[in-house]
Amino acid sequence: MTNSRQRNFSESLADFLASTEGMTDKELDEALKAEGVDISGLVADVKAIVAKGERRRKEAWAHRMVAHGDSIVARLNTKSSYEKLERSHLIAEVSKRAQTGAQAFFHGYKEASDGDLRAMLAEFDAVNGVPQKDK
Amino acid sequence: MTSRLAEPLVTIQDDGSDNELVDEAILEQLNQFDWPHLTRVLALYAAKQAKVRYWGPDGHADQLPKGLQARDLAQEAVLKVYQGKRKWDPDQDPDLLAYLCSVVDSLISALIRSSDHRVSKERMKVDEVELEDSSPDPEEHMIEAERVLVEGRLLDGLLRLADADAVAQKVLNHIFDGETRPRIIAERLGCSVDEVNNAKKRLDRMVDQLKKLASVSFEVGEVS
Numbered sequence: 442m443t444n445s446r447q448r449n450f451s452e453s454l455a456d457f458l459a460s461t462e463g464m465t466d467k468e469l470d471e472a473l474k475a476e477g478v479d480i481s482g483l484v485a486d487v488k489a490i491v492a493k494g495e496r497r498r499k500e501a502w503a504h505r506m507v508a509h510g511d512s513i514v515a516r517l518n519t520k521s522s523y524e525k526l527e528r529s530h531l532i533a534e535v536s537k538r539a540q541t542g543a544q545a546f547f548h549g550y551k552e553a554s555d556g557d558l559r560a561m562l563a564e565f566d567a568v569n570g571v572p573q574k575d576k
Numbered sequence: 577m578t579s580r581l582a583e584p585l586v587t588i589q590d591d592g593s594d595n596e597l598v599d600e601a602i603l604e605q606l607n608q609f610d611w612p613h614l615t616r617v618l619a620l621y622a623a624k625q626a627k628v629r630y631w632g633p634d635g636h637a638d639q640l641p642k643g644l645q646a647r648d649l650a651q652e653a654v655l656k657v658y659q660g661k662r663k664w665d666p667d668q669d670p671d672l673l674a675y676l677c678s679v680v681d682s683l684i685s686a687l688i689r690s691s692d693h694r695v696s697k698e699r700m701k702v703d704e705v706e707l708e709d710s711s712p713d714p715e716e717h718m719i720e721a722e723r724v725l726v727e728g729r730l731l732d733g734l735l736r737l738a739d740a741d742a743v744a745q746k747v748l749n750h751i752f753d754g755e756t757r758p759r760i761i762a763e764r765l766g767c768s769v770d771e772v773n774n775a776k777k778r779l780d781r782m783v784d785q786l787k788k789l790a791s792v793s794f795e796v797g798e799v800s
Binding site: 448482484488 | 615627723
């Protein structure tokens with residue numbers, strides 16, 4: 442199950458006993474209970490590990506965004522940044538940063554309701570001056 | 577968050593260094609998974625691997641050493657990946673569950689190799705075992721000899737317990753040949769997956785019986 446190395450008999454037997462194809466979470470919980478595994482405690486502990494990972498990811502992203510923003514501002518402050526090509530490049534970079542920011546913003550909204558999504562669209566349209574359709 | 581895992585497996589502790597070695601993009605991918613479900617499957621994998629592969633020397637074949645439980649192994653595997661101490665590369669190992677299972681395998685192998693588990697020559701009669709591929713390292717030779725002995729006893733015990741269970745015996749033959757997927761075994765046996773899954777439950781109980789027997793044998797000094 443886990444790698445290309447030939448599994449020995451005991452590993453294969455355990456793979457077979459651990460096969461979960463077609464099992465629901467409820468059936469898994471029953472199987473785990475039979476093995477004496479406190480699954481609710483484990484799920485909570487893993488959830489904490491994942492949450493910490495997500496915090497670290499956001500911190501790393503924020504740090505990168507700040508560095509990127511600082512780099513754009515530094516270049517704006519130089520004489521060469523007023524040249525046309527450089528300015529067009531900077532506009533593209535700011536746009537890319539805004540797009541990345543929007544992706545990161547929406548990343549946490551997978552569970553958003555239809556109403557939430559409509560409200561967010563309306564908000565973005567308003568920010569961008571998009572004319573509203575007649576209801 | 578604390579751990580009952582002792583050296584060399586200790587890492588389940590918040591030392592502030594978590595995730596520093598993990599790329600932001602990898603963290604984002606990791607966070608996309610259905611962790612409650614993945615945790616259940618991984619915990620069951622750890623429980624079965626620990627049950628079948630670990631046979632403690634101290635009269636407690638049904639328990640892991642140092643108060644460890646299968647859930648600790650599953651949690652440790654997730655933590656190692658999130659901390660970057662085991663580096664998951666989605667391009668190389670697209671199946672995260674399989675990768676986590678390989679980490680659990682490593683943890684169990686480390687337990688088996690730990691001094692707590694080392695079985696004495698006298699008890700296991702290692703000298704009786706002929707190894708085809710003898711390692712020049714005496715310790716490796718001993719570990720491999722122990723594994724071969726345990727495997728032999730496990731297989732013998734299961735075949736004896738399954739003496740009157742034709743389906744279980746046939747299933748064991750397929751497992752011995754390396755096929756472990758119930759659906760494929762059912763196809764090859766020409767029976768339903770339910771029949772194979774029922775045989776799985778019976779074999780599982782047989783392993784439990786053997787573990788209990790192993791513990792009792794040790795307590796009364798019947799070690800051979």
